Amino acid sequence: MEIREILESLEKGKISINNAKKMLSLYSIEEIEGIAKIDINRRKRKGIPEVIFAESKKLDEIKKIIQKTLEKTNSVVVSRINKGDYAKILAFAKKSKFKVKTGKNSSTLVLYKKPIIFKGGKVGILAAGTSDIGVAEEARLMSEAMNCKCISSYDVGVAGIQRIFPILKEMISEDVDCIIVVAGMEGALATLVSSMVDIPVIGIPTSIGYGYGGKGIAALASMLQSCSLGLSVVNIDNGIAAGAISANIANRAIRKNRTK
DSSP: OOHHHHHHHHHTTSSOHHHHHHHHHTTOEEEETTTEEEETTHHHHHSOOOEEEOTTSOHHHHHHHHHHHHHHSSEEEEESOOHHHHHHHHHHHHHTTOEEEOOTTOOOEEEESSOOOOOSOEEEEEESSGGGHHHHHHHHHHHHHTTOEEEEEESOOGGGGGGHHHHHHHHHHTTOSEEEEEEOTTOHHHHHHHTTOSSOEEEEEOSOOOSTTTTTHHHHHHHHTOOSTTEEEOOTTOHHHHHHHHHHHHHHHHHHHHHO
16 A cells, blocks of 8 residues: 555544554665665654664765665764774765764764754763773763763773762762663673662673683673663673663653653
8 A cells, every 4th residue: 555545544444543553664664776775764663763883884885874864864873883984974974964973982973964952861871991981982872862861971880889979879860761881891880880779770791801701701691690680781882772772761751751
């Protein structure tokens, strides 16, 4: 059925709203020259913007996907950009008059047309060490692309445990809806934070570490084995997933509060 037929059938009561929604979702895929199929309506359906995984793509392919996506939506996240392509994508964005959000030590960018307004929930982001900042910033960019306000603090790991308390107090005072904890080595910070708050905690193990259990394996195992309830864990270095989950939690919480 064409879109008009779907809408006419809905108006006449021949199909349900749920069936119409399902049928319309079939029209939300945009194909680009045999390179990629973009989920244009993902933002409307899930609240999550389109994300381009740039690491395995050629520069020209990335540019085409960015261009096509921003013809249809306001923003796109480009993650894991190869070092040689990063400056070229920034130059392309400037030439195309797209606005850009960057992150410290991060290979991820958010490109957008109209300003992103922080009208959603609040997300707290903690990084155990300075080596974890790039992944934390990736999570921040994803959360902000989903309209969340982020409160961040880095280098607050368990090696100097006293550093965590002031920022946790601030996050509780600010009534954050979710906390992302980024940690490598043994990944202990996520368990510590989860044990002290009644807020959902998303742990990101990072590939910072060496020797036995190196490359994030020990941090991942530690977080998965955590005895502190209220902690969920994403894959190693997966700031995009943690940002999306946390923002969805925060945005749902703010919607519920607004309807009370």
